[in-house]
Amino acid sequence: xxxxxxxxxxxxxxxxxxxxxxxxxxxxxxxxxxxxxxxxxxxxxxxxxxxxxxxxxxxxxxxxxxxxxxxxxxxxxxxxxxxxxxxxxxxxxxxxxxxxxxxxxxxxxxxxxxxxxxxxxxxxxxxxxxxxxxxxxxxxxxxxxxxxxxxxxxxxxxxxxxxxxxxxxxxxxxxxxxxxxxxxxxxxxxxxxxxxxxxxxxxxxxxxxxxxxxxxxxxxxxxxxxxxxxxxxxxxxxxxxxxxxxxxxxxxxxxxxxxxxxxxxxxxxxxxxxxxxxxxxxxxxxxxxxxxxxxxxxxxxxxxxxxxxxxxxxxxxxxxxxxxxxxxxxxxxxxxx
Amino acid sequence: xxxxxxxxxxxxxxxxxxxxxxxxxxxxxxxxxxxxxxxxxxxxxxxxxxxxxxxxxxxxxxxxxxxxxxxxxxxxxxxxxxxxxxxxxxxxxxxxxxxxxxxxxxxxxxxxxxxxxxxxxxxxxxxxxxxxxxxxxxxxxxxxxxxxxxxxxxxxxxxxxxxxxxxxxxxxxxxxxxxxxxxxxxxxxxxxxxxxxxxxxxxxxxxxxxxxxxxxxxxxxxxxxxxxxxxxxxxxxxxxxxxxxxxxxxxxxxxxxxxxxxxxxxxxxxxxxxxxxxxx
Numbered sequence: 001x002x003x004x005x006x007x008x009x010x011x012x013x014x015x016x017x018x019x020x021x022x023x024x025x026x027x028x029x030x031x032x033x034x035x036x037x038x039x040x041x042x043x044x045x046x047x048x049x050x051x052x053x054x055x056x057x058x059x060x061x062x063x064x065x066x067x068x069x070x071x072x073x074x075x076x077x078x079x080x081x082x083x084x085x086x087x088x089x090x091x092x093x094x095x096x097x098x099x100x101x102x103x104x105x106x107x108x109x110x111x112x113x114x115x116x117x118x119x120x121x122x123x124x125x126x127x128x129x130x131x132x133x134x135x136x137x138x139x140x141x142x143x144x145x146x147x148x149x150x151x152x153x154x155x156x157x158x159x160x161x162x163x164x165x166x167x168x169x170x171x172x173x174x175x176x177x178x179x180x181x182x183x184x185x186x187x188x189x190x191x192x193x194x195x196x197x198x199x200x201x202x203x204x205x206x207x208x209x210x211x212x213x214x215x216x217x218x219x220x221x222x223x224x225x226x227x228x229x230x231x232x233x234x235x236x237x238x239x240x241x242x243x244x245x246x247x248x249x250x251x252x253x254x255x256x257x258x259x260x261x262x263x264x265x266x267x268x269x270x271x272x273x274x275x276x277x278x279x280x281x282x283x284x285x286x287x288x289x290x291x292x293x294x295x296x297x298x299x300x301x302x303x304x305x306x307x308x309x310x311x312x313x314x315x316x317x318x319x320x321x322x323x324x325x326x327x328x329x330x331x332x333x334x335x336x337x
Numbered sequence: 338x339x340x341x342x343x344x345x346x347x348x349x350x351x352x353x354x355x356x357x358x359x360x361x362x363x364x365x366x367x368x369x370x371x372x373x374x375x376x377x378x379x380x381x382x383x384x385x386x387x388x389x390x391x392x393x394x395x396x397x398x399x400x401x402x403x404x405x406x407x408x409x410x411x412x413x414x415x416x417x418x419x420x421x422x423x424x425x426x427x428x429x430x431x432x433x434x435x436x437x438x439x440x441x442x443x444x445x446x447x448x449x450x451x452x453x454x455x456x457x458x459x460x461x462x463x464x465x466x467x468x469x470x471x472x473x474x475x476x477x478x479x480x481x482x483x484x485x486x487x488x489x490x491x492x493x494x495x496x497x498x499x500x501x502x503x504x505x506x507x508x509x510x511x512x513x514x515x516x517x518x519x520x521x522x523x524x525x526x527x528x529x530x531x532x533x534x535x536x537x538x539x540x541x542x543x544x545x546x547x548x549x550x551x552x553x554x555x556x557x558x559x560x561x562x563x564x565x566x567x568x569x570x571x572x573x574x575x576x577x578x579x580x581x582x583x584x585x586x587x588x589x590x591x592x593x594x595x596x597x598x599x600x601x602x603x604x605x606x607x608x609x610x611x612x613x614x615x616x617x
Binding site (some may be wrong): 014015017018021022025026029030033150151153155156158159162163166170171177178264266267268270271279286289290293294305309312313316 | 449452453455456457458459460461462464465466468469470542546549550553554555556568571572577578580582585586589592593596597600601604
């Protein structure tokens with residue numbers, strides 16, 4: 001087996017294990033927390049049965065069924081996993097009788113459409129600026145950029161979003177004040193509709209890019225400073241290699257940890273962008289999650305998390321592929337993991 | 338030795354600046370609520386008043402005093418940050434130290450657990466756990482943040498441990514027949530003190546930001562005020578679209594200042610302790 005294959009297989013195994021552990025957490029939480037939220041929910045529903053007996057009884061029965069109340073725990077867990085793997089995420093309570101999978105599927109594209117471009121853009125800009133600051137360290141450029149990066153990296157996306165929204169949409173009126181497209185418009189592939197979507201997209205996109213950028217820049221700056229002081233650079237420099245060539249070496253070596261970092265920070269960025277959606281009333285999963293939380297719709301909460309985590313683990317796998325392709329140590333089997 | 342260390346540190350501008358910012362906000366949070374005796378959750382005046390002499394930071398939609406909320410919010414946010422950081426640190430250092438010192442099966446199984454938790458975004462785990470808690474007091478919130486944020490600390494402590502444990506003084510302790518626990522806690526961990534302190538500082542800033550995030554999605558403390566809770570109320574009642582800037586700007590600015598000062602502090606310590614970053 002080639003070293004690359006071995007690396008990828010090991011990563012697939014690891015990510016699958018992570019997924020199972022995550023499912024175990026999702027499964028155990030409602031059953032383990034004192035006061036058992038599940039039984040509270042069920043008894044609440046039961047008490048409301050007088051108001052609308054038929055509907056509530058149907059919901060109640062469905063919930064009992066889906067949570068496998070009364071069956072042994074290990075059977076419940078196996079049922080849960082196998083249903084999830086078949087794509088059945090259960091039935092929503094607040095949107096009864098709609099299926100959770102179907103509801104989340106309507107919201108997920110908006111979130112991913114915001115998250116993926118914003119993450120990649122912030123990664124590219126942040127790393128380039130960070131490399132520049134590291135290369136010109138202690139210069140005016142570095143002294144100006146570093147405090148900005150430090151502050152941006154600690155600024156919650158949604159707070160920056162609030163400020164951008166206040167300045168550019170509320171005060172200056174340059175951008176719309178929320179949503180993904182103007183109300184009344186019907187989604188279509190016309191130029192007008194796309195332009196409308198873009199004008200709604202810019203502020204949420206900018207809030208994520210700007211605040212995520214800081215962290216990348218700080219990491220890259222430190223990495224470049226370390227690499228510039230490394231023996232191989234001193235040696236290459238003493239041989240009289242041109243600066244451009246040295247910089248290419250430095251950049252390549254500093255890049256690798258940043259690619260691993262990309263996989264690790266998807267989750268954090270996703271968490272932040274979910275809340276940013278709230279600020280803009282953006283119809284993504286963050287907005288859906290907020291509604292699910294405020295109505296205690298546990299099947300929907302679970303479903304949102306299962307789909308988000310699956311997406312993240314998949315993204316991790318893609319980053320692994322890229323990493324295996326770029327890092328020569330994996331190609332030659334020098335590095336085990 | 339300690340006074341020499343402090344004298345050296347005080348010479349670093351970043352260190353001075355970060356300590357100054359952090360401690361002034363801390364003091365405001367500690368002393369503020371005692372000096373400014375207004376109930377943060379009681380209606381005390383007309384709603385949505387801009388800052389004035391009577392209401393220094395204005396009032397919210399329920400006519401509650403926003404300065405009082407901010408003072409109590411700072412206090413609670415720092416409290417949650419400190420507690421959560423202490424919990425994470427305890428878990429992370431224990432796992433990392435055991436893993437690095439023992440090696441072998443213990444190491445690989447502990448690191449597997451760490452990697453699995455690391456691969457699951459902590460903010461999502463926090464939301465998931467908090468969603469099932471009906472009553473959330475500050476301790477619960479700190480606990481939820483603490484038990485999900487430790488993996489990177491465990492990894493970092495483990496690698497420090499690996500490089501420390503082959504030093505001569507550890508062999509001496511071992512030859513003297515000291516127990517593993519004793520060696521870990523009396524020889525190894527004190528030698529990582531500066532490193533552990535930096536981890537604590539970073540954990541704390543992360544925890545305060547996490548608290549705000551949890552609050553924003555509707556999973557913050559259920560009673561009392563924190564910086565995140567003020568932002569949550571401001572968001573819920575559309576303060577941004579209605580132009581009530583005095584509601585959402587101060588709590589966010591305090592949060593950013595607190596978190597940035599802590600990051601700056603850890604950067605300053607990092608530069609002090611690793612000469613490659615310090616040099617010209």
